[in-house]
Amino acid sequence: MNAAADKLIVEGLRLRADRQAIDESIGAGEIVGLAGLDGNGQERFLEMLAGLVTPAGGSIGYRDDAGRTHAINSFRRAVLHGVAYLPRDRRASGIFPALSILDNFAMATVTRDCVAGLISYRRRRERYDHYRERLSIVAPHPREPITTLSGGNQQKVLLARALALQPGVLLLNDPTRGVDIATRKILYEVFRELSGEGMALIILSTEIEESLHLCDRVLVFRDFELASRLSGEEMSADRIIATMFGRDS
Amino acid sequence: MSERGATTGSGYRLARAVQRSVFSSAGFAPLLFVILLAINIWLNPARFAPAAWGTLVGLAAPLIGAAVASTPAFLGGRGGIDISVGPLMGFVNAIIVLVFIQMLGVSSPFVIVPAALLVGVAGGVVNAFLATILRIQPIVATLGTYLVLVGATLTILPAPTGTAPQWLSQLAGTWSILPLGCVYLVWWAICRTPYYDQLMAVGSDDRAAYTAGVPVTKVRFLSFVITGLFSGAAGLMLTALIGSADPAVGPTYTLIAISAVALGGVSLAGGRGSVIGAAIGAIDIFLLQSALTYLNVSTFILQISYGAILVLAIVLTALQDRYMEQRAQRAGS
Amino acid sequence: MKNLSTDQRRALGAFLIAIALHMLGTLLIQGYSSAFSMRAMLVLASLLAIASIGQTLVIILGGIDLSIPFVIGFANVVSAQLYGDGMSFWVVCVIVLALALVIGAFNGLVSGGLNIHPLIVTLGVGTIIQGSVLLWTAGFPSGSAPALLSEFVSIGGSAMGLPVPWLVPCFIVVIAVITVLLVRTPYGRRVYALGNNPRAAMLALISPLGMWTLTFAISAFFAAVTGILLLGFTGSAYGEVGQPYLFQTIAAVVIGGTALVGGRGSYLGTVAGALVLTELNTLLIGLGLQPSVVQAALGLVIILLVSLYGRDPHVSTRI
Numbered sequence: 001m002n003a004a005a006d007k008l009i010v011e012g013l014r015l016r017a018d019r020q021a022i023d024e025s026i027g028a029g030e031i032v033g034l035a036g037l038d039g040n041g042q043e044r045f046l047e048m049l050a051g052l053v054t055p056a057g058g059s060i061g062y063r064d065d066a067g068r069t070h071a072i073n074s075f076r077r078a079v080l081h082g083v084a085y086l087p088r089d090r091r092a093s094g095i096f097p098a099l100s101i102l103d104n105f106a107m108a109t110v111t112r113d114c115v116a117g118l119i120s121y122r123r124r125r126e127r128y129d130h131y132r133e134r135l136s137i138v139a140p141h142p143r144e145p146i147t148t149l150s151g152g153n154q155q156k157v158l159l160a161r162a163l164a165l166q167p168g169v170l171l172l173n174d175p176t177r178g179v180d181i182a183t184r185k186i187l188y189e190v191f192r193e194l195s196g197e198g199m200a201l202i203i204l205s206t207e208i209e210e211s212l213h214l215c216d217r218v219l220v221f222r223d224f225e226l227a228s229r230l231s232g233e234e235m236s237a238d239r240i241i242a243t244m245f246g247r248d249s
Numbered sequence: 250m251s252e253r254g255a256t257t258g259s260g261y262r263l264a265r266a267v268q269r270s271v272f273s274s275a276g277f278a279p280l281l282f283v284i285l286l287a288i289n290i291w292l293n294p295a296r297f298a299p300a301a302w303g304t305l306v307g308l309a310a311p312l313i314g315a316a317v318a319s320t321p322a323f324l325g326g327r328g329g330i331d332i333s334v335g336p337l338m339g340f341v342n343a344i345i346v347l348v349f350i351q352m353l354g355v356s357s358p359f360v361i362v363p364a365a366l367l368v369g370v371a372g373g374v375v376n377a378f379l380a381t382i383l384r385i386q387p388i389v390a391t392l393g394t395y396l397v398l399v400g401a402t403l404t405i406l407p408a409p410t411g412t413a414p415q416w417l418s419q420l421a422g423t424w425s426i427l428p429l430g431c432v433y434l435v436w437w438a439i440c441r442t443p444y445y446d447q448l449m450a451v452g453s454d455d456r457a458a459y460t461a462g463v464p465v466t467k468v469r470f471l472s473f474v475i476t477g478l479f480s481g482a483a484g485l486m487l488t489a490l491i492g493s494a495d496p497a498v499g500p501t502y503t504l505i506a507i508s509a510v511a512l513g514g515v516s517l518a519g520g521r522g523s524v525i526g527a528a529i530g531a532i533d534i535f536l537l538q539s540a541l542t543y544l545n546v547s548t549f550i551l552q553i554s555y556g557a558i559l560v561l562a563i564v565l566t567a568l569q570d571r572y573m574e575q576r577a578q579r580a581g582s
Numbered sequence: 583m584k585n586l587s588t589d590q591r592r593a594l595g596a597f598l599i600a601i602a603l604h605m606l607g608t609l610l611i612q613g614y615s616s617a618f619s620m621r622a623m624l625v626l627a628s629l630l631a632i633a634s635i636g637q638t639l640v641i642i643l644g645g646i647d648l649s650i651p652f653v654i655g656f657a658n659v660v661s662a663q664l665y666g667d668g669m670s671f672w673v674v675c676v677i678v679l680a681l682a683l684v685i686g687a688f689n690g691l692v693s694g695g696l697n698i699h700p701l702i703v704t705l706g707v708g709t710i711i712q713g714s715v716l717l718w719t720a721g722f723p724s725g726s727a728p729a730l731l732s733e734f735v736s737i738g739g740s741a742m743g744l745p746v747p748w749l750v751p752c753f754i755v756v757i758a759v760i761t762v763l764l765v766r767t768p769y770g771r772r773v774y775a776l777g778n779n780p781r782a783a784m785l786a787l788i789s790p791l792g793m794w795t796l797t798f799a800i801s802a803f804f805a806a807v808t809g810i811l812l813l814g815f816t817g818s819a820y821g822e823v824g825q826p827y828l829f830q831t832i833a834a835v836v837i838g839g840t841a842l843v844g845g846r847g848s849y850l851g852t853v854a855g856a857l858v859l860t861e862l863n864t865l866l867i868g869l870g871l872q873p874s875v876v877q878a879a880l881g882l883v884i885i886l887l888v889s890l891y892g893r894d895p896h897v898s899t900r901i
Contacts, residue, residue, distance in 0.1 A: 079787055087785055094785075096778040098845045099771075107775050108786040110768040118766045161786070328842065330701075379885060384894040386842040388646070392829055393885035400878025407874075459897045466897070504648075504705060517699035549717040556709030559702070560692070567696035 005029075007169050007200040008049065008083075009069065012058035015041040015048070015224040021058055022226045024219070026169070026202060029195050033211035034204040036221035037244050043088075043173065045221065046204050050085040050171050051078035064168060079108070084167035086158060088174045088204075090151070094158045101142045101149065102128055104157050109164045131160035136186055152183030159187070163194075170194065172203045176210060188214055208237050222246055277562045277569075278513045278529040285536035293543050307421030309535040310429055311338065311490055314483030315506035316513065316531035317432055317524050318476050322376075322387065323510060325472040326452035326519020329380075332503050333391040334480045336398035337372040339499015341365050341484025343402045346411040346494035356414040365488075366481040372398070373477015377470040387473075395503070402496045409495040413488055421489035428489070432482050436524045439475065448472055453520030508559050509534050514566060533558075589848045592839025592891055596854030599837075599887070603861040611868040621746055622737050623860050628753040629735075629815065630830055631856035633808040635760055636686075636801025637831040638852045642764075643797050644777040644844030645700040649689060650805040650831055652708030653682055654824025656715050657809025659723040662819030666725025679806050685711060686802025687795045694794025704798075715821055723819035731814035749811065760849045773797060777844030833880075834859055837887050843894070858887070 005028045012021040022045075026032055036042040047053040049060060051072045060072040062081050072078045079085070087093040096104055105128050106113060113124040128142060135156040139149055146154055155175065162170060172191075176184050191214060195201055205211045211218050217231035220243040227243045230236075290297045297305065315334055322331040345365055349355045372394065379390035420428055439445055450458040451468045459465045484499070491498060513530025515522025537558060541551045607614040633650060640647045657678045664674045689707055693700040715723075733739055739747030764770035776783040776793050784790060805824070812823050838855030840847025862883055866876040 075785075076787060076789075085785065087782075093779070093781040096775050096782055096845070098778050099774055103771055103775070107771065107783075107788070110771055114768065118762070119768065119771070379889070383889045384896065385885065385888050386836070386894060388842060389832070389836050389888050390885060392832060393881040393888075396829070396881025396884070397878045398881075400874045400876070400881065403874030404872060404878065455897050508702065508705060511699070511702040517701060547717065547721075549713045549721065552713030553710050553717065554713075556706045556711075556713060559706035560710070563698050563702055563706070564692060564696060567698050571696070 007063055008202075009061040009063065010049075010058070011061070013045075013048065013055050013060060014057035015044050015055075015221075017056040019056075019224045020226070024226070024229075026200050028168070028198045028200055030217075031191060031195050031201045031203065031215045033215035033218040034202065034221065035208060035211055035218050035240055035244065036227075038206075040221045040244075041224035042204055042219075042221040044224070045219075045226075046085075046171055046173055046202065049078075049169075049202065050083060051075040052085070062169065079165060079167075082166075082168035083171065084162040084165045084169070085171045086162050086173060086175055088177065090154055090158065090178070095146050095154055097147050098145060100144060101139050101146050101157055104146045105131070105160050105164065108161050112164075127164060128160070131163060134163075135160055135190060150180070152179045155179050156183065156187075159190070167199065169200045169202070172201065174204055174206055177206070208240050211240070212237060220244060277565050278526060278533055281512075281533045281558070281562065282529050282536070285533060285540060289536050289540050289543075292540060296539075296543075303423045303425050304421075305425075306429070307425035307486075307490055309532060310421065310425055310486040311483055311502065312505065312509065312535055313429060313528050313531040314338075314432065314479065314486045315502040316509035316527040317436070318479035318483050319506045319510050320515055320522065320524050320527045321448070321472040321475040321479070323515050323517055324448055324452045324519055324522065325469045327455055327469075328387050329452070329469065329472065329519055330387050330507075330517070331376055331391045331473060331476045331480075332388060332507070333372065333376060333394040333398055334476065334483070334506055335500045335503030336395050336402065337369060337477065337480040337499070338484040338487050338502055339496060340372070340398045340402045341368050341481050342488045342491075342499060343406040343494050343496060344368050345485070345488055346413060347406055350414065351411050358416055361414075361417070362485065365485045366478055369477045369479070369481015369484060370474060371477070372480065373474040376477065377473035380473055381466050381469045395500070399496075399500055402499065406494055406496045409493055409497075411494045413492045417485070417489045418492050419489075420486070421492075425489075428482055428486050432479055433524070435478075444468070444471065449520050451519075452516075505534060506531070508555075512559055512562050589839060589846060589851065593848050593851035593854050595891060596838050596851055596858055596887075600854055600857040600861050603858065603865055607861065607865040607868060611865070614864075614868060617745060618737070619864065623864055624746060624750055625735060625737050625815070626863075627853075627856045627860040628749055629808060629811060630827070630834060630860060631853045632753065632756065632804055632811065633824075633827045634831040634834045634852045634856060635756070635804040635849065636798075637835050638760075638838075638840060638847065638849050639764075639773060639797050640700070640801050641832075641835050641840050641842055642777045642844060642847050643773050643793065644780065645693065645794070645798070646832070646842070647689070647704050647798065647801045647805075648701060648828060649685070649704035649708035649711065650801065651824030651826075651828040652712045653685060653802045653805035654809040654812065654827055655821045656685075656711050657682060657806035658813050658823050659715050659719055659725075659819045659821050661810050662723060662725030662727065662813050663719060664725070665728060671728045671730065675810060678810065679803055682802040682806035683799045686799035686805075689802065690794035690796070690798030691791070693798075694791045700798075712821065719821070721821075723821055725819055727813045727817050731810070732817060733814075735811050735814040757849065757853055764849060769793075769796070774845055777846075779845070830859060833884050837884065839891060841894075 006025040007028050008026040010022055010024040012023060014021050034042040034046060044053055048055050052075050061069040062072055062083055063069045064082055070081045072083065096107065102124055106124050110119065113119045113127065137156045137160065138153055146157060149157065176187060191201055203214065212235060217229060218235055218240060219229055220227045220240055222244060230239055315338060318334050319331060322329045345361055349361055349364060376391050376394055379385050380387040447463045447468045450463055451465050455465050487498065509531035510527045511517060512533055513522065513526035513528065515527055534555060537555060538551060541554060613619060633654065636650060637647055661674050661678050664677065665671055685707065689700065689704050692698060693703040734747060735749045736747050741748040741751050764773065772788045772793055775786060776788055776790060780790060809824065813819060816823065834855035835852050836842065837858050838851025840851055862880060863876065866879050
């Protein structure tokens with residue numbers, strides 16, 4: 001991994017003021033998994049990368065395609081620079097239940113559909129169709145409320161919303177939670193394609209098998225510290241579990 | 250908590266508990282109370298002399314009653330609100346004076362008091378049915394009953410009339426603390442039942458409460474009934490104070506009671522606040538009115554300062570909350 | 583009916599109720615459908631619907647605006663006074679509307695920024711406004727309405743050869759503008775999104791503070807417009823002129839099918855709600871009922887209509 005291709009640069013990041021700092025860099029095209037027992041800091045790490053939580057110390061930088069580095073210190077700025085975030089709880093912080101599938105898809109990028117200040121339905125539909133094909137969203141009536149879709153398809157619409165931002169880094173908070181097997185397979189394929197196109201993906205997963213299957217390397221968190229970085233041969237279910245429980249040394 | 254071992258006096262502990270609970274739950278209302286009381290006593294010592302306390306409390310009672318009555322519906326959360334409190338007070342006032350005293354010639358407290366409370370409870374049950382069984386948004390449901398009650402009161406009582414019996418008028422004078430004390434005792438008793446915890450649980454997170462097995466609908470239903478019961482009592486206090494039946498007075502209490510409740514730190518989103526806080530909020534508004542009236546400023550200035558203090562107090566409370574939250578967060582991380 | 587969304591069905595339902603009420607009135611009361619009474623109802627409904635624009639937007643956003651009647655009274659009194667003092671009517675309008683925007687923005691800024699229930703903020707601000715206006719005029723507003731304005735809203739007026747005052751065609755344009763604003767602009771879609779799911783809206787780059795400030799400002803703006811129009815309608819200033827609109831705007835919005843929990847609804851629904859309220863009021867008064875009975879009946883009808891289609895989901899369905 002050469003340094004020029006780094007997308008996210010984490011320097012001296014502290015999840016808590018009294019914990020060890022984390023230095024890490026994530027390169028273009030990488031898929032990095034985050035693992036740990038619930039509430040050991042991996043989610044906070046992801047939220048800090050997204051600009052949702054202020055770090056207790058250190059900094060996070062995003063390097064855009066032109067090679068400029070932008071400090072991430074607010075969610076809004078992170079997204080505008082190219083870091084997209086897919087939240088965990090679809091119902092509480094993802095979907096707009098009363099709104100249509102199209103609205104749900106376009107909400108974060110709604111100004112891109114505008115012609116003379118008004119939303120062009122044609123343009124919105126074209127953008128949506130692009131992602132519908134790419135993510136094989138099964139939704140016969142895109143003007144119906146999003147709640148008419150299955151959980152898996154709702155998740156795909158939310159992923160489409162994030163991808164529509166055309167991010168350089170995609171942060172995924174347990175993206176396959178409550179999603180059927182068929183959809184999972186499609187999502188995995190899409191994630192690999194995206195990484196092939198040079199996007200960096202950081203995936204917090206509660207299933208170790210998923211991380212092993214999908215990721216190039218895994219960061220294991222314990223007690224709000226980065227316990228170990230595992231990749232290649234070291235990356236095994238036993239090793240991850242041992243690290244999560246602190247039996248690795 | 251560190252000084253727990255330092256003192257063993259139960260009085261001290263009680264005082265500290267009261268101080269803690271009042272100051273943490275009632276926002277800036279207690280501070281305002283102290284300031285306003287001091288100003289009032291300084292301005293007009295005679296009016297605030299112990300001998301005049303009966304009359305003074307009687308003057309403030311309907312507003313305090315209305316604020317206390319509005320509280321349970323708010324505590325239930327998810328848009329819980331009863332804007333029909335004022336009109337219900339007016340309706341109770343009209344029924345007591347017009348129907349019981351003038352038409353039926355009954356003036357015994359043993360009939361009047363239960364009747365007033367019963368009318369209040371009936372109003373509360375109707376609101377409860379609409380808001381929790383039919384599940385109409387509480388503000389719309391009670392807006393409906395608001396209009397019905399105002400209309401009904403004006404229909405049976407187009408103009409002020411009648412007189413209140415001697416015993417009732419004394420409840421706004423010498424014995425003015427009695428009705429308020431009774432209302433507080435009832436609420437105090439409610440707070441000692443599991444119902445109170447259920448109400449607060451429903452108010453802060455009804456979904457969690459429901460999954461934990463709390464009968465959410467029943468709990469909210471009862472909160473509106475209690476609001477009705479207290480509105481009945483407040484209607485009595487109103488009747489005692491004005492000594493007649495007047496269709497125009499009751500409805501004016503709704504908005505001012507909501508202000509008092511908010512001033513007293515009761516969260517309009519539910520699950521936080523106390524009846525004491527609401528009462529202090531009401532007393533604040535009363536003291537403000539009292540001081541400004543004494544200074545002989547126009548009612549317009551009174552209105553402006555009342556709105557300004559309301560906005561200022563809730564803004565300060567919100568800022569204080571935010572500060573505490575940030576501190577808690579920092580301590581947690 | 584199947585192709586309509588819930589919002590559209592509810593709006594249509596409210597329109598049907600308005601038509602049914604009108605037919606009932608025509609059957610029961612002589613002259614109910616006369617040109618004069620139709621015109622009067624159109625004008626009254628238009629005024630109510632314009633006052634309810636802000637309430638609709640604010641409620642879809644998940645808030646409520648109790649300052650509308652006070653801003654109406656403020657605009658009514660201040661514009662009469664300033665015009666009476668010899669200022670040009672257009673300058674008066676600019677001043678009053680600009681002040682209204684500031685008042686509304688303050689409402690939104692405080693309740694959105696500090697997460698305080700807008701009920702209390704708008705009530706408090708409304709009280710301050712009313713007190714200030716009374717203080718300024720010493721309780722006795724004076725001044726007058728320009729003839730132009732009276733002509734614009736007069737029941738007997740005519741526009742483009744039609745037997746309605748200019749208010750009515752202008753109002754129809756306003757309906758179109760507000761509907762397009764809600765349906766076809768990023769602002770409109772964001773209002774729905776924020777009312778629907780504030781947390782998700784934040785993650786979709788919607789700034790709650792900006793939206794609340796802007797929407798409450800719009801609300802106060804149209805309240806002020808109503809206040810100015812009412813000045814033309816009644817001919818003289820009256821500080822309490824807005825009071826009936828406190829509950830009527832909420833009722834119109836709710837009857838029109840906009841849910842108070844936010845995220846749903848349409849302005850067309852509110853227009854239908856305003857028509858229902860106006861028809862009902864006219865019908866009941868026409869039947870010779872006392873104003874107090876009319877009020878009680880209005881309360882009953884609001885409960886009845888809302889229980890037909892405005893009910894909340896049970897808590898168990900939201901888990």
